[in-house]
Amino acid sequence: MKNLLLATALIAVSGAAQAQDVVRLGTEGAYPPFNFINDAGEVAGFEREFGDELCKRAELTCEWVTNDWDSIIPNLQSGNYDAILAGMSITEERDAVIDFTQNYFPPAASAYAAMSADVDLTGVVSAQVSTIQAAYVAESGATVLEFATPDESVAAVRNGEAVAVFADQDYLAAIVAESNGELMFVGEPVQLGGGIGVGLRESDTELKEKFNAAIQTMKDDGSLNAMIEKHFGAEATKF
Amino acid sequence: MFEACADPKSIEGLTWAMCYLTSGKHIEFYWSFVTVLLLLALTAPAALAMGFAGATAARSRFIPLSLLGKGYAAIVRGVPDIIFFLFFVIALDQGLEYLKSLAVCENHSWPWQGLEFRVCPEAKIPLGRSSAIWHQAYGFGLAVFTFALVFGAFAANVLYGAMNAVPRAQLETAEAYGMSHGQVFRRILVPQMWVYALPGLSNLWMILIKATPLLFLLGVRDIVYWARELGGMKTQAYEYPHPDWRLWYFLALLVFYLVFTKLSEIVLARISARLNHGQATAGGEALRKAAA
Numbered sequence: 001m002k003n004l005l006l007a008t009a010l011i012a013v014s015g016a017a018q019a020q021d022v023v024r025l026g027t028e029g030a031y032p033p034f035n036f037i038n039d040a041g042e043v044a045g046f047e048r049e050f051g052d053e054l055c056k057r058a059e060l061t062c063e064w065v066t067n068d069w070d071s072i073i074p075n076l077q078s079g080n081y082d083a084i085l086a087g088m089s090i091t092e093e094r095d096a097v098i099d100f101t102q103n104y105f106p107p108a109a110s111a112y113a114a115m116s117a118d119v120d121l122t123g124v125v126s127a128q129v130s131t132i133q134a135a136y137v138a139e140s141g142a143t144v145l146e147f148a149t150p151d152e153s154v155a156a157v158r159n160g161e162a163v164a165v166f167a168d169q170d171y172l173a174a175i176v177a178e179s180n181g182e183l184m185f186v187g188e189p190v191q192l193g194g195g196i197g198v199g200l201r202e203s204d205t206e207l208k209e210k211f212n213a214a215i216q217t218m219k220d221d222g223s224l225n226a227m228i229e230k231h232f233g234a235e236a237t238k239f
Numbered sequence: 240m241f242e243a244c245a246d247p248k249s250i251e252g253l254t255w256a257m258c259y260l261t262s263g264k265h266i267e268f269y270w271s272f273v274t275v276l277l278l279l280a281l282t283a284p285a286a287l288a289m290g291f292a293g294a295t296a297a298r299s300r301f302i303p304l305s306l307l308g309k310g311y312a313a314i315v316r317g318v319p320d321i322i323f324f325l326f327f328v329i330a331l332d333q334g335l336e337y338l339k340s341l342a343v344c345e346n347h348s349w350p351w352q353g354l355e356f357r358v359c360p361e362a363k364i365p366l367g368r369s370s371a372i373w374h375q376a377y378g379f380g381l382a383v384f385t386f387a388l389v390f391g392a393f394a395a396n397v398l399y400g401a402m403n404a405v406p407r408a409q410l411e412t413a414e415a416y417g418m419s420h421g422q423v424f425r426r427i428l429v430p431q432m433w434v435y436a437l438p439g440l441s442n443l444w445m446i447l448i449k450a451t452p453l454l455f456l457l458g459v460r461d462i463v464y465w466a467r468e469l470g471g472m473k474t475q476a477y478e479y480p481h482p483d484w485r486l487w488y489f490l491a492l493l494v495f496y497l498v499f500t501k502l503s504e505i506v507l508a509r510i511s512a513r514l515n516h517g518q519a520t521a522g523g524e525a526l527r528k529a530a531a
Contacts, residue, residue: 022368030468032476037468039247039478040263063371067458071325077355078329079336079363080458097354151471155483174474201355 022061023207025051026081029066030149031171033231034087034196037066046231047085050104053223054198057214070129070148073098076201083200083207087168089132089193099202101211103195104224106237110136111189113172114157114164121187126153126162132192133166157183170232247478259479268465272495275451275462278383282447285387287440290394297399308395315392323389324456328381336362378458385457390447397439402428404435406519434514434522441507445500466492 027035029043038044043064055062065081076084076098089107090100110133112121122142127134129146137144145162147153154175156162165172169189176183198215200208218224225238243250244258259265296308315323333356340350340362350358360366365373405428413427452463470485515522 024367030471032474036476037264041267042263045476061368065371065374068455074329078333079356079358082367149467149471154472155485158483174476175472178474178480201357203352203355203357 022063023055023083024063024065024081025055026065026067026072026076026084026086027051028069028072028086030069030151031087033174034168034171035085046105046227047087049227049231050218050224051085053218053227054104054211054214057217058210060210068148073199076199079201082204083198083211085198087171087196088199090195090197091132091193094199097202099200099204099208100197101200101208102215103197104215104218105196105228106239107191107193107195108237109169109189110166110192111169111172111185112164112166112187113154113176113183114186115183117184117186119163119186121164123163124161126156126165127167128153131167133168136190136192137166154183170236173233255479259481262479264465264469267460268462268469271460271462271465274379274459275454278379278386278451278454279448281383282386282390283444285383286390286394286443286447289387289391290396290398293391293395294398294402297395298402308399312392312395312399315389316396320389320450320453321456323385324453328385328457331381331385332364336364339364375459382454382457382459386447386450386453390443393443394440397436397443398432400439401432401436405431431518434511434518434520437507437511437514441503441511444503444507448499448503449496462492462495 027043027047029035029037031045033045035043035045035047042048043066048064051062051064067075067081069086072084072086072088073094075081084098087105088094090103094100112125122140124145125137125140125142126145126147127137128150129148134144134146145153145156147156150167150171153162153165153167154172157165164186169185172185176185198211200211215224218227219239228236228238241258241261243254244261247255247258250258293308293311296304297312299305299308333350336356336358337350340358341347343361344359346359348357350356365377409427409431410423413423418426452461454461455464466488467485470483470488472483473480511522512526515526517523517527
């Protein structure tokens, strides 16, 4: 009887310890190769591999959750998950409402892709809603056409709604390469944002410290660069 | 799923199509049809019950209750659905977690701090460590409640109108036989009102069928979410790369919705015929003549 009680108490304690350690990671699941839902229905891509390694080094149990891009920040604030790993660039506007770890992906280029080389980039340009690219297009003087998912912003160019799409070059690279010459990069790439970081609630300073330390170890031993090269190719910007 | 599907990039033709259509993602797509049907099966009776309660309350001679019933129908019908499905659900979720935090947390500080909502981990519904299925079930439960609340308000108005449409002479006759208020309501008013309510309720049912894509706003992956996700162009990063096939997926959904609404129409027509039976309405008269 005493043993039974002891065992129950142990289970209760381990259960409580577990409760502290489950960190829910929110992602979009529609932004290959950063994050996407693979054909088995699971979150995959660079951020999946990075996030799993991050949790391993920070000694946390993590679980993946997908959420619409549009409401990804409000749901973090509401506590439906604890961190955002969704190719989210660190910007001043976002830093005002949530916190970021140090970047785990270096500041990268954004680029225009269009159906022909001589398009007018001050015309209608599509981008995903609430992204640094959408903000940049709006400021560039072009008419910005916003879409809920990155995939739809590319489809808008193919069906003629927009003359070009403006997005992360790393996202567009595979799409342009596999379009059989239908799509091409036009204009000069633009450097935007301060790299991609893990988005956290401003009150979660403890988690931020853990993640920052873990990211630093991955930068120091070169494993982060190896991961970037694996998913984005040898020419990708590295640390 | 099948052995032949182990390396999708080396197969083609029919085998490829078979493997593609049975991928884990497609299986989830097929299950999402069950989710939608389950949502409808649970929401329709719940909304009808809310509507019935609202209409009965609105007819009450006790003024506060009557105002409550009328206020429910008026306010909920006036607020756009999208606000209900974005704002109300987050507020409901946070409200439930706040109530739970009062019971289980040691620290009772006000949870709404600036833009953030903070309760202790034990007050989360479901708990952070619960498996994904519980998070899905909770989202689904919130969806059923919200749909029932919204559609219940419309149903309340339909039923309120239907109750008033029952000829006064019917009720007077019942009263003349010495029935109490409750008896008149149960035996005469309610059985006769359905025939007047049915056209309005069948409209609501059709609208409810088409409103299910709002589920995705609540984090439940429904058929429209999967059609968009599966149909989108897939690069070599995926096992089954393909161009933009959204048109085909949405055509499949179109067929599903048309077949479903057609079946609903057939069932509703039968119910209508049954309710008209022996009624002093034009529909009832037509049935009588056809039989004679």
